[in-house]
Amino acid sequence: MSRNISIKEALGMATKTLVSNKLRSSLTMLGIIIGNASVITLVGLGRGAQTLAKNQLSNLGANVLFIVPGNNDTRRRGISFPKNLVLEDAIAISNQVPTVKKVAPQISANEIVQSNSKSLNISIAGVTPEFLEVRSFEVDKGRFLSKSDVNSARSYVVIGPDLKDEFFKDKSSSLGKKIRIKDHTYEIIGILKPKGAVFGSNQDKNAYIPLTTMVNRITGKDPTYGVSLSFISVEAINKNATSAAKFQITNLLRQRHKIIRDDDFAVRSQEDALNIVTNITSGLTFLLAGIGAVSLVVGGIGIMNIMLVSVSERTEEIGLRKAIGAKQSDILIQFLIEALILSTIGGLIGTTTGLSGVFLLSLITPLPASVGITTTFSTMIISGSIGLIFGVLPAKRASKLDPIVALRSL
Template structure:
């Protein structure tokens, strides 16, 4: 009977369901895209390694004041961590500067990272051609450079880069290696960076501060294994507090992959919840539309209701009839909206770099919520129909 009633007013039924369809599609697609953002962040963080720590300069006050890289980490700190922290396997100090790389008539802005041979195993990078910076390169402060694959293609195209020269701030560097593709981390494309020995960086580009010494951008640290991460974080913190003579707030921070995952999960979870709430507003509007159209339906079918009650139908029978109609209307809209939402999530996951996905329980829950909205907003029209006096209702016949 409910389906027959909906077919009798097809256009009105379709327009009424449209709010539920849009609401369900919005919730499912937005939650799926939000989950995709979290999956992408976790995947990028996973490339860092589960037992990698990052020691960064500054504290919350300096970051709030907009100080980009306070001089609170120096090269001697990295040396001390490598020599005095037993739970640490390797340490890779890093100095990063933005420079213009030139080869003939070609040029490109790039991040130049001065580091050591330990950078490669600590950060899980691989060399595609040639070799990486060696300990001897650092000791002799040689003018050698290792290119990311994207910057190599920009500067040399398909031509061979090994053995060629690249200019950085009017200094000539010999290309000794090209890294394998690594991708982006936190929106920064690692394949566009170039790497030189840290001593070369200090002597040729960044310089040495007479007061602070060699200031570092950050220090990458590899713990002995995943179980040693907590101990390494604790020991590094204590060592640097002693070295920096800290009594109150630290002037550095030690971050692990799990810390980053927690922060990213909190941010993306909050954004996903907000997006779902925005989509839920459409469901609310759709529910109000169902209530409105059901009230119109009650007014149009007054005679039918009066006749049913005159023939013995109880108020509960009429109430159930109209509740079923609103439930069917909302459920059909929910299924249609879920189908559209799943199509959007599938399309985003297939044709964009965002690995969007949605759990089946979320889809089922959204459809059930839309059905519940139909019941909730159908109660008032159904109660109004059930309370009609059959004598009054039959007067218009």
């Protein structure tokens, strides 16, 4: 008399079958292992890139606005920025916008810097004393540039810690030392504390000189526009005033530049940049997760293929079991359990491998790679579901075998 076998019995038989074919079972699980490991690692990589970008943007300051020459159209088309953002604009913003606390005009250029026999091509910035507070930089040794340094166009320079290490690694103090920028010598009066990189640019390897010195000796003054700026950094009186400051600055510059249609400048906040970066990195994370998911699907197809082969090889076993009373549901459950075991164990191994990969990424790269618990469990559930779904076809084929036909092959 036939009876339904219990889940426990089906689990025992499925486990015994898989253990007796260790190599085949291991190779079958390999696709799921690679798929899970890929999803976890790639998602961790994407989230690490997103976190890194957010951390770098937070260094800019929550209340800071950046005013740059050119509009979105010129940026998309790669047109060189116009020189219509001038020092007088920065002065007007400082004097006429009530929601602004400090204004820091800046001119940037790449120049060859020399010390003794070593030379480097680095970013030189002409700035004013307000730069230090607006951009949240701190002085480690010495002092920053003062108003008198700017007014007198002195040959002073403040350098980042990485630049100091490049030129004066073996010396206890670099204050008072001289470096050459272009054709002139500058005295180092200050060393900044580490600030880190922003969008791949190492701020700790930059040099800062008075804005007037930058104009007189490096960039010059445009006969049409005057002192052209690379950009203007503006600190609002508080975080809540950032939107109002952006609106007021835009109106003021439109009036000053006599703009009727499209702006010839752009005002960007940290929040704007953060939204752009978040959208890009989120898209990147989904893309990477999709690539990893393809590996999971391939792993599921591998399980289906191997189990179809297994059904062909185990025709006699299935025939004997049906001959002694096993039902179609019994055969179906056993093969589904085998597929589920393969995908679950493969998912666990793959997840562990992926988490190890994320940990290694965070150790050996600047990316703070991480994966949330939700992502980890979701990946494991998906891998188990894939094994179950792709195991249905072989299980149905096995359960529908005619015992008489199966026994003829004995």
